[in-house]
Amino acid sequence: xxxxxxxxxxxxxxxxxxxxxxxxxxxxxxxxxxxxxxxxxxxxxxxxxxxxxxxxxxxxxxxxxxxxxxxxxxxxxxxxxxxxxxxxxxxxxxxxxxxxxxxxxxxxxxxxxxxxxxxxxxxxxxxxxxxxxxxxxxxxxxxxxxxxxxxxxxxxxxxxxxxxxxxxxxxxxxxxxxxxxxxxxxxxxxxxxxxxxxxxxxxxxxxxxxxxxxxxxxxxxxxxxxxxxxxxxxxxxxxxxxxxxxxxxxxxxxxxxxxxxxxxxxxxxxxxxxxxxxxxxxxxxxxxxxxxxxxxxxxxxxxxxxxxxxxxxxxxxxxxxxxxxxxxxxxxx
Amino acid sequence: xxxxxxxxxxxxxxxxxxxxxxxxxxxxxxxxxxxxxxxxxxxxxxxxxxxxxxxxxxxxxxxxxxxxxxxxxxxxxxxxxxxxxxxxxxxxxxxxxxxxxxxxxxxxxxxxxxxxxxxxxxxxxxxxxxxxxxxxxxxxxxxxxxxxxxxxxxxxxxxxxxxxxxxxxxxxxxxxxxxxxxxxxxxxxxxxxxxxxxxxxxxxxxxxxxxxxxxxxxxxxxxxxxxxxxxxxxxxxxxxxxxxxxxxxxxxxxxxxxxxxxxxxxxxxxxxxxxxxxxxxxxxxxxxxxxxxxxxxxxxxxxxxxxxxxxx
Numbered sequence: 211x212x213x214x215x216x217x218x219x220x221x222x223x224x225x226x227x228x229x230x231x232x233x234x235x236x237x238x239x240x241x242x243x244x245x246x247x248x249x250x251x252x253x254x255x256x257x258x259x260x261x262x263x264x265x266x267x268x269x270x271x272x273x274x275x276x277x278x279x280x281x282x283x284x285x286x287x288x289x290x291x292x293x294x295x296x297x298x299x300x301x302x303x304x305x306x307x308x309x310x311x312x313x314x315x316x317x318x319x320x321x322x323x324x325x326x327x328x329x330x331x332x333x334x335x336x337x338x339x340x341x342x343x344x345x346x347x348x349x350x351x352x353x354x355x356x357x358x359x360x361x362x363x364x365x366x367x368x369x370x371x372x373x374x375x376x377x378x379x380x381x382x383x384x385x386x387x388x389x390x391x392x393x394x395x396x397x398x399x400x401x402x403x404x405x406x407x408x409x410x411x412x413x414x415x416x417x418x419x420x421x422x423x424x425x426x427x428x429x430x431x432x433x434x435x436x437x438x439x440x441x442x443x444x445x446x447x448x449x450x451x452x453x454x455x456x457x458x459x460x461x462x463x464x465x466x467x468x469x470x471x472x473x474x475x476x477x478x479x480x481x482x483x484x485x486x487x488x489x490x491x492x493x494x495x496x497x498x499x500x501x502x503x504x505x506x507x508x509x510x511x512x513x514x515x516x517x518x519x520x521x522x523x524x525x526x527x528x529x530x531x532x533x534x535x536x537x538x539x540x541x542x543x
Numbered sequence: 544x545x546x547x548x549x550x551x552x553x554x555x556x557x558x559x560x561x562x563x564x565x566x567x568x569x570x571x572x573x574x575x576x577x578x579x580x581x582x583x584x585x586x587x588x589x590x591x592x593x594x595x596x597x598x599x600x601x602x603x604x605x606x607x608x609x610x611x612x613x614x615x616x617x618x619x620x621x622x623x624x625x626x627x628x629x630x631x632x633x634x635x636x637x638x639x640x641x642x643x644x645x646x647x648x649x650x651x652x653x654x655x656x657x658x659x660x661x662x663x664x665x666x667x668x669x670x671x672x673x674x675x676x677x678x679x680x681x682x683x684x685x686x687x688x689x690x691x692x693x694x695x696x697x698x699x700x701x702x703x704x705x706x707x708x709x710x711x712x713x714x715x716x717x718x719x720x721x722x723x724x725x726x727x728x729x730x731x732x733x734x735x736x737x738x739x740x741x742x743x744x745x746x747x748x749x750x751x752x753x754x755x756x757x758x759x760x761x762x763x764x765x766x767x768x769x770x771x772x773x774x775x776x777x778x779x780x781x782x783x784x785x786x787x788x789x790x791x792x793x794x795x796x797x798x799x800x801x802x803x804x805x806x807x808x809x810x811x812x813x814x815x816x817x818x819x820x821x822x823x824x825x826x827x828x829x830x831x832x833x834x835x836x837x838x839x840x841x842x843x844x845x846x847x848x849x850x851x852x853x854x855x
Contacts, residue, residue, distance in 0.1 A: 319667075330772045330805075336639075336742070337664050357741045358771045361640050362665040364740015435667015436660045437639070444749040444774035462661045466633045468749035468777040475778075479785035499633070 241512040243414045243529040244277040246270065246294050248304050249407030250458045250504035253522025253538050263538070266303060266524060270536045273297040274526040277411055282530075287413035287421035288326050288349070294411035295322075295345040295423050302384050304524075305407025307343060309384045310427020312391045315434050318382040318427050321441040322348040327420035327449035334441035336361040340376035341369050345425045348441070350374070359441060387430070394431040407524075408440055410447070410456030412508040420510060422449040422470075424456045439464035444471035452510050453477050453484070458523065459496075459503010467495060473507055484508075488515040544818035544836050546719045547580040549573060549597050551607045551830030552712035553764045553810035566844070569606055569830055573842050576600040577832040580716055584836075590718035590726035590760070591629050591652075598625075598648040598728045601714035605687045607830075608712025610646060612687045613732025615694045616739045621685035621732055624746040625651040630725030630754035637746035639664040640739075643679035644672050648730045651746070653677070662746060685732070697736040713745055715752070715762030719818040725760035727752050727776070733767070743767025749777035757816050758784045761794075764829070765809010769802050779813060790815040791823070798825045 248270055277294030281287070299307025310318040322344035323334035333352025336359065341347050350372050351360055360368055366376060408426035415421075424447045426440040438461025439446030446457045448470035455470035464470075469491060476487035488507050496503070497519050504518025506525060516525045516537075526536040551573055580597030584590070602610025613621040625647035626637035636655025639662065644650045653675050654663055663671055669679060713731035720726075729752045731745040744751035744767035751767065753776035754760035761776040770776075775797055782793035794811050802808065803825055810824025812831060820833045824846070832842040 325772075332772050337667070355738070356768065357738065358768045359742040359747070360738070360740045361742050362740055364640070364738055367740065368738065433658060433660060433663065433667060434670055435663040435665055437662040437664050442662070442747055442749070443771050444747075444777060448774070462659065465661045465748045466628075466635050468753070468774060471749060471774040471777055472781065475781040475785060479781060 240414065240418055240510065241530040242281040242416055243508060243512045243514060243527065244274060244281060244290055244294060244411060245506045245508050245514045245516065245527045246273050246277065246409070246411045246525065247456065247458050247504065247506045247516065248298060248409050248524030250518045250520040250523035251407065252520070253524065255539060266538060267536050269298065269301045269303050270524055270526045272301070273411070274528050274534070274536065277413060278528045281413060281415055284416055287415040287419050288324065290413035290415065291324060291411040291421045291423040292345055292349055295409055295425050296343050298409040299343050299345060299425055304409050305427045306409040306425040308382050309387060310382050311407070311430040312383065312387050313428070313432045313434055313436070316391065317379050319434070320344045320425070320427055321437055322423070322425035323441040323443060323447040324348045324352060324423040325421065325443060325447055325449040326352065327422070327451050327454055330450060332358050332443045334359045334443065335365045336437045336441045337435060338362070338365050339379050340366055341374065342377045342381065345423055347374060348423070358443065361437070390430050408446070408458035410458060410506060412454040412456055412506055414508055414510065414512055418510055420449050420451065420454040420508060422447050422454040422456050428461070438462070439469065444468045446470060448474060450474055453507065455505055455507045457503060457505045459520065460501050463496060463499055463501025464503065467499065467501070469496065469505065473505065477509070484513050485515040488517045492517045492519050544719070545584040545721050546814055546818040546820050546833070546835035547577065547584060547593050547597065547716060548812040548814060548820045548822055548833040549576050549580065549601065549714070549716045549831065550762065550764050550810060550812045550822070551601060551714050553824045553826040553829035554712070569844065570842050572601065572604040572606045573830055573832045575604070576716070577834055577842070580718060581834045584718060584720055587721060590720040590724045591627070593718040593720065594716040594726045594728035595627065595648060595652055597716040598714055598730050599646050602646050602648060602730055607714050608732045609714040609730040611685050612690060613685050614712065614735040615686065615690050617698070617736045618739055619694060620682050620739070622739060623647045623730070623732055624742055625730035626746040626748060626752040627651045627655060627728040628726065628748060628752055628754040629655065630756040630760055633755055635661050635748045637662045637748060638668045639742045639746045641665070641668050642682050643669055644677065645680045645684065648728055650677060661748065664742070693735050713751070713764035715764060715812060717754070717760040717762050717812050717814045719760070719814045723756070723816065725754045725756050725814060725816070727754040727760040727762045729762045744770035744775065747771055749774050751776060753777045753780055755780055759790050759813050759815045761811055761813040763809060763811050765826070766807040769805050769807025770809065773797065773801055773805065775802070775811070779811065783815065790819065791821045794821055794823045798823055
């Protein structure tokens with residue numbers, strides 16, 4: 211008994227500031243669901259050692275379970291999305307928070323956004339250098355400021371005002387990313403940027419509320435000041451009462467096509483099933499313009515889609531129907 | 544048919560508080576921008592060049608909240624955002640939080656044409672400006688006594704509505720050229736007394752600025768946070784493209800149902816694939832102008848039929 215209480219308390223602490231009711235979930239008409247991605251890109255079996263693959267799967271599993279634990283204890287979709295993304299931001303394998311890719315000048319510039327589908331409310335930050343968990347700062351922008359998007363130094367000033375401690379820029383830098391930047395700089399100039407390891411999460415909670423969140427270091431060797439689709443509401447991140455989307459890919463293409471919102475608009479106005487709208491966006495609209503990447507999407511009935519036009523995408527889903535899946539390659543594994 | 548529409552911001556502009564000299568200055572500024580943009584279209588130029596020209600003129604005019612004369616942040620500096628979108632291939636460029644770029648719309652255009660990115664912010668955007676050979680100007684260049692006074696009043700908690708209208712003073716332009724190409728551009732200093740680093744809807748593709756050939760081009764002005772959450776400009780395009788609504792109905796629904804429902808106000812200008820211009824707002828007034836090759840030519844501020852018809 212005391213063990214269970216301890217575990218519950220631990221979960222509560224993990225689930226951040228929100229006070230969660232400890233009561234068991236009432237049987238709902240819809241399942242509770244969490245869907246995550248850890249980036250799309252060149253993810254092929256032939257390039258992956260068994261150790262690295264196991265390590266990615268463990269990282270994705272930890273994020274998935276952290277988010278699901280929040281939902282399971284009756285927590286909100288917003289808190290679940292925050293918990294899942296924070297886990298991946300802290301994991302140096304993923305291109306967000308620690309282990310984010312480096313810009314042309316050799317440091318990390320981080321972007322993140324979160325959106326509450328039942329508001330709609332949203333918060334986002336762009337180009338922050340010293341915030342350990344940008345997704346938490348995005349949440350504070352949403353909850354504690356009248357604004358939606360804060361950029362650069364102004365965003366960090368806001369972090370300090372909110373009592374969020376800053377970390378040195380070196381905290382984010384890993385040897386792997388330094389090597390990648392060097393390779394990228396040696397590669398032919400003008401080549402389309404690689405490395406699309408953005409992380410994201412979507413959740414449907416017991417109350418039927420949807421939320422979406424995304425966090426990233428952007429693309430390796432990017433220009434100082436470059437902002438991608440991640441913190442742009444409607445492009446890389448979007449949630450309404452009926453539909454939530456998080457993207458990962460060549461952000462410039464996602465911005466121009468307003469990818470996340472456009473998927474929800476196709477569902478709402480053209481009455482496409484969610485998976486069909488995602489398919490149209492990823493394999494038709496995006497591909498036609500040369501944009502590469504993927505998205506995860508979730509609707510209020512618990513239907514989800516995880517699709518990409520790149521070689522692979524780190525992804526996972528877990529729901530109260532007993533489904534738990536982690537995959538990274540094309541062939542659903 | 545070719546056409547251009549511009550806006551110089553929406554907000555509470557009580558007629559009684561707007562002196563006639565001031566009103567004349569605003570009308571003259573709008574007319575100069577409309578002329579500048581229309582001249583490009585008339586000589587066969589692109590919609591993209593037309594919106595760039597019009598917004599540039601509004602940025603240089605200290606009456607409007609963009610470029611010189613922009614609203615000031617709470618620490619007294621101008622911090623500028625701008626975006627431009629070409630409906631042809633839906634290429635886009637944007638900058639946010641720049642403090643030393645004389646014409647942010649020009650830098651947004653360079654981002655679109657000379658970088659592989661869409662949005663650059665802050666010092667990184669200014670670094671790019673220098674690499675592109677654009678000279679930087681001191682932040683003081685943007686500051687005007689009116690904006691300084693407006694900031695001081697705002698910080699003392701006094702009403703400022705009659706000092707420098709309008710409240711949401713973003714500027715923007717949309718155009719349709721002879722070839723049927725659409726473009727949209729928006730530029731702003733944001734809200735007076737804003738927190739440094741705050742970015743509104745103007746540089747957010749899909750929120751404050753959007754253009755897609757065959758559908759429509761839209762530029763917004765208003766309470767930016769609401770326009771971001773509603774993905775306003777793209778919402779209008781999606782309503783036209785997916786639901787077959789007229790541009791007029793799509794804009795009316797967004798402004799008067801969706802945004803009003805959320806508590807946000809502002810205005811929109813748009814042009815559809817046939818060159819039809821629509822200008823709508825939920826505020827007391829919106830500085831605006833429209834001209835097309837079918838003979839429409841007007842400058843207006845209030846919702847009533849106060850348009851000054853200009854001889855084409």
